[in-house]
Every structure is written in C-alpha cells, then in structure tokens.
Amino acid sequence: MSSSIEPFVGFGLGMRPQHYPSFIAGEAPVDFVEIIAENFMVKGGRPLTVIDQVRARYPVAMHGVSMSIGSADGLKPDYMRHLKTLADRIDPIWISDHLCWTGVDGFNAHDLLPLPYTEEVLDLVCANITQAQDILDRPILLENASTYLTFAEDCLKEWEFLTEMCRRTGCYLLLDINNIYVSGTNHGFDPLPYLAGIPANSVRQIHLAGHTTGRSGLLIDTHDQPVPDPVWTLYEAACALFGPAATMIERDDNIPPLDDLLAEMDQARRLATSLEQVAA
Amino acid sequence: MTLAQIQRDFCAFIVAAKPDIEPAIAVDAHRGLAVYHHAFRATLIACLRDTYEKTAAWLGEDAFETAALEHIAEHPPHSWTLNDYGDGFETTLASLYRADPEVEEVAWLDWSLRRAFDGIDSKVQDPIVIAGIDWETAVLRLAPTLVMRPMVTNCVALWNAMAEETTPPAVARLGTFHALAVWRGDLSPRFRSLDAVEYRALRRAADGAPFGVLYAELAADLPNPDDAAAFVGGLLGQWFSEKLVIGADPG
Numbered sequence: 001m002s003s004s005i006e007p008f009v010g011f012g013l014g015m016r017p018q019h020y021p022s023f024i025a026g027e028a029p030v031d032f033v034e035i036i037a038e039n040f041m042v043k044g045g046r047p048l049t050v051i052d053q054v055r056a057r058y059p060v061a062m063h064g065v066s067m068s069i070g071s072a073d074g075l076k077p078d079y080m081r082h083l084k085t086l087a088d089r090i091d092p093i094w095i096s097d098h099l100c101w102t103g104v105d106g107f108n109a110h111d112l113l114p115l116p117y118t119e120e121v122l123d124l125v126c127a128n129i130t131q132a133q134d135i136l137d138r139p140i141l142l143e144n145a146s147t148y149l150t151f152a153e154d155c156l157k158e159w160e161f162l163t164e165m166c167r168r169t170g171c172y173l174l175l176d177i178n179n180i181y182v183s184g185t186n187h188g189f190d191p192l193p194y195l196a197g198i199p200a201n202s203v204r205q206i207h208l209a210g211h212t213t214g215r216s217g218l219l220i221d222t223h224d225q226p227v228p229d230p231v232w233t234l235y236e237a238a239c240a241l242f243g244p245a246a247t248m249i250e251r252d253d254n255i256p257p258l259d260d261l262l263a264e265m266d267q268a269r270r271l272a273t274s275l276e277q278v279a280a
Numbered sequence: 281m282t283l284a285q286i287q288r289d290f291c292a293f294i295v296a297a298k299p300d301i302e303p304a305i306a307v308d309a310h311r312g313l314a315v316y317h318h319a320f321r322a323t324l325i326a327c328l329r330d331t332y333e334k335t336a337a338w339l340g341e342d343a344f345e346t347a348a349l350e351h352i353a354e355h356p357p358h359s360w361t362l363n364d365y366g367d368g369f370e371t372t373l374a375s376l377y378r379a380d381p382e383v384e385e386v387a388w389l390d391w392s393l394r395r396a397f398d399g400i401d402s403k404v405q406d407p408i409v410i411a412g413i414d415w416e417t418a419v420l421r422l423a424p425t426l427v428m429r430p431m432v433t434n435c436v437a438l439w440n441a442m443a444e445e446t447t448p449p450a451v452a453r454l455g456t457f458h459a460l461a462v463w464r465g466d467l468s469p470r471f472r473s474l475d476a477v478e479y480r481a482l483r484r485a486a487d488g489a490p491f492g493v494l495y496a497e498l499a500a501d502l503p504n505p506d507d508a509a510a511f512v513g514g515l516l517g518q519w520f521s522e523k524l525v526i527g528a529d530p531g
C-alpha cells in the first residue's frame with residue numbers, strides 16, 4: 001500500500017446529474033471533478049458509462065457518504081467491496097468519506113451522524129480507518145461533517161480529534177470550510193483556532209459550500225446556496241495556513257446552471273492564487 | 281456509556297423518538313436531536329418520491345407522503361445504498377390501497393424501471409455462436425434485468441399519461457389477460473405489454489424450458505400448425521431485436 005498521497009492542486013466541482021453532459025463532453029473548464037461514489041457503485045447501466053466517459057476527460061476524486069467509519073460495529077464488507085471495485089475501475093486521485101457514522105447493527109440512517117469526541121471513539125475510528133486503508137490499498141481522506149449536537153462525554157475538540165486521527169493512521173483530511181463554520185456557529189466555537197489546530201501537511205482537499213438557517217435557529221449544512229461571505233473569509237484563512245490544496249464547490253441541492261458554479265470556482269481560484277503570490 | 285449503546289439509542293431516537301439517548305448528549309443539544317430526527321424522514325421520503333415518481337404524481341403529494349411515512353415506520357433502512365430503499369414500497373401501497381389496484385401496479389412499474397436502470401448489463405451473445413446451437417434443446421438467455429407480471433388495470437395508460445404530463449384516463453380493469461415486461465437492453469430501461477401467449481412463453485423460458493418445448497407449446501396454441509415456424513420465428517426475432525433475449529445456451 002502506498003503510504004502517502006501526493007498533493008493534487010487544482011480547482012473543481014462536484015459532478016451533479018444536471019451537468020453530466022458538459023463533463024462527458026469535456027467542456028467544463030475544471031481541473032478535477034468529484035463524484036458521489038455511491039451513485040456509481042451499481043451493477044451496470046448508464047451510471048458506469050457516464051463515469052467512464054468523464055474519467056477519460058478529467059481526474060476524478062471519489063467522495064463517499066456510506067463508509068460509516070465511526071460505527072461501533074465496524075465497516076460493512078459489502079460496501080467496502082463495491083467501493084474497491086469502483087476505485088479499481090476509475091483510478092481516482094483519492095477516496096474520501098466523512099468522520100461520522102451512519103448506522104449500527106445493520107440499520108442505516110443514510111445521514112452523517114455525529115460522534116462523541118472521546119479516546120474510546122478515537123481508538124475505534126482509527127482501527128476502522130486502518131482497516132479501510134488496507135482494503136482500499138491506499139490512504140483515505142476524511143471530511144469534517146457538520147454537526148447539530150455535542151455529547152456529554154466529549155473530551156477532545158474536533159480539530160484535536162482530527163489531528164490525532166491523522167497522526168495515528170496516516171489518513172488525510174478533506175476540510176469542508178462551510179462545515180467548520182456551521183458547526184462553529186452551532187456549538188459556539190471560533191473557526192480560526194480550529195483551522196490553526198489542523199496539521200497543514202494533512203490537508204489534501206477543501207470543500208466550499210453554502211448553508212441555511214433551520215427553524216430551530218441552528219445552521220443546517222444544506223449545500224443548496226452559494227458560498228456565503230463568512231465561508232470565503234475562512235477559506236482565505238485556510239489558504240494562508242495550508243497553502244495550495246485541491247478546492248471545489250460542493251453543491252448538492254437547488255443546483256444552479258454550471259456557469260454559476262464555475263464562477264464560484266473561479267472566485268476560489270483567484271483568492272487562492274492571490275494569496276500564493278503574496279506568500280511568494 | 282459505550283459508543284455502541286450511544287449509537288443504538290441515537291438510532292432509536294431518529295426512528296421513533298425514543299428518549300434514551302438524552303443523557304448522552306450535551307445539555308443544550310436537544311434541538312440538534314430534532315434536526316437528525318427530521319432529516320432521517322426527509323431523506324427517505326425524498327428517496328421514495330424520486331424512485332416512485334409517477335406513483336407520487338398519481339396519488340398526490342399528501343397521500344404519497346402519508347404512505348411513505350407508514351412505510352418508513354415499518355421498514356427502517358438496512359442497505360448501504362439508498363437505491364435499495366424503495367424495495368417493497370409497492371407492497372406497502374398494496375396494503376394501503378386494497379380497493380385501488382392501479383396504485384400498486386403503477387408503483388411496480390416505477391420500481392422495476394428504476395431497478396433496470398442500473399441493473400446488470402445485457403451482454404448479447406455472438407450471433408455465430410447462436411447460429412451453431414442445437415435449438416431443440418437450447419435454453420434462451422433473457423436480459424438479466426427482465427421482470428414481468430400480469431396486470432389487472434390500465435396502469436400503463438396511467439403511467440404514460442403522467443410521464444407525458446397529460447390528463448390520465450379513468451382507471452379501468454382490463455377485460456382480458458394482460459402482462460407487462462420491464463427490462464433494459466442498452467442504456468435506457470423499457471417496458472411493453474405481453475399477451476397471454478407471449479407471457480407464458482417468456483415465463484417458461486425464464487424457468488429454463490428448452491426452446492423445443494416452447495416451440496411445441498406455442499405451436500399448439502395456433503389454429504393452423506403450419507403457421508408455427510413463422511409465428512415462433514417472428515417472436516424470437518422480435519425478442520432478439522429488443523434485447524429481451526440476448527442469447528441461448530446449450531441444453
């Protein structure tokens with residue numbers, strides 16, 4: 001197993017069905033695309049034709065939502081087998097999922113559920129990551145999920161948990177800047193110390209997205225809005241701390257025309273590039 | 281409390297609002313629990329609405345959501361993929377709409393088309409191999425996505441009207457035998473009606489009956505046995521051209 005992932009620096013988009021034709025034709029001016037892995041973990045048909053055509057045009061990052069790396073009963077062999085099959089088919093630049101759990105005892109909530117940040121959970125998550133990396137024969141990236149509650153037994157900050165997780169397993173991070181902002185607002189922490197606590201050499205990818213305010217007053221990670229100003233500001237801070245990292249706009253709902261997303265992606269490119277020039 | 285217990289209690293809350301999880305969460309975190317409770321249902325309802333698009337259009341939003349919630353309460357998801365979650369919803373609808381069989385039939389068509397969409401690809405056999413086979417004992421190889429069943433209502437007309445966004449006809453019970461086949465030959469799923477003779481032949485083929493037996497049974501249904509070769513040859517040609525049959529294996 002390769003023990004490291006070389007940085008891939010570029011700007012991309014999450015590929016959504018409304019925009020498949022542009023990606024199939026290679027018309028979208030992006031450096032890479034990110035796919036939702038589960039959408040292509042199928043037996044046959046059009047999804048596999050689409051991903052083969054897109055892969056011929058672009059580097060592809062596989063982003064999953066169902067690994068459930070924090071489940072107390074471990075990984076699902078059937079899921080991991082399908083994930084490996086897709087990875088073997090498309091040779092992605094990397095495979096990512098979320099620091100979360102989605103179910104236990106065979107139940108699957110199909111949601112990114114929060115984990116207590118304790119030593120017990122850290123041990124379990126690290127064991128599951130090691131197993132996943134062995135199965136996939138490569139290091140993986142894990143993304144910080146938005147959360148709407150914390151646990152009474154929490155004894156680690158989220159960034160402390162992420163840092164130790166990377167140190168123990170050799171995994172990397174997909175930092176979702178919007179999710180940091182959402183969780184920070186919901187739980188009353190300052191996102192800047194969070195970013196400062198993250199080891200720069202662990203960050204391989206950044207997500208930028210939008211959110212909405214729910215009826216409860218909590219910010220909800222809907223990914224259905226343009227990237228808002230506070231997230232751009234945090235992205236600027238992340239670029240200054242981490243240097244160049246693959247960055248993409250992640251839009252999951254209320255999908256706008258492709259040009260709108262490309263404009264947001266170009267905004268990220270300009271911002272990151274200008275900071276790079278200042279640093280040089 | 282162990283992580284396993286926390287996760288079991290968390291699941292019990294998002295599925296049925298059982299409060300055992302509350303001691304494990306922070307004191308100010310209760311409104312967050314409600315977010316997860318709501319998201320669980322919203323995700324599954326959206327999944328069912330997407331999979332059963334024409335059924336939702338036929339029932340209307342409120343009735344569909346009521347049925348979806350009933351299904352969710354009785355059938356918590358277990359597969360790693362949401363693609364599987366619609367499995368069995370047509371059975372829930374059948375129990376909820378016993379007097380309206382068209383609901384379950386439209387739902388069956390929605391579900392079958394969705395399964396065919398990303399089901400196993402049809403790999404059509406080399407014609408040279410097919411030409412050299414002993415047809416008396418050969419067993420037809422059907423499209424792996426093929427499903428078929430009898431229907432009692434004009435569900436196809438209803439489904440088509442909703443697909444075309446036109447006013448659907450009145451629900452009617454069919455006077456004669458009528459079955460439906462759903463499969464995918466190339467990239468797009470398709471469906472068409474089958475009469476009793478064709479349905480029985482395909483069903484026998486699916487059960488592994490040799491082609492010689494199929495031929496004899498089809499010929500026996502004809503008023504004039506001399507028409508058998510042309511009739512069966514025509515059917516077989518149609519099945520191959522539609523990729524409903526994709527090859528034949530030696531018996």
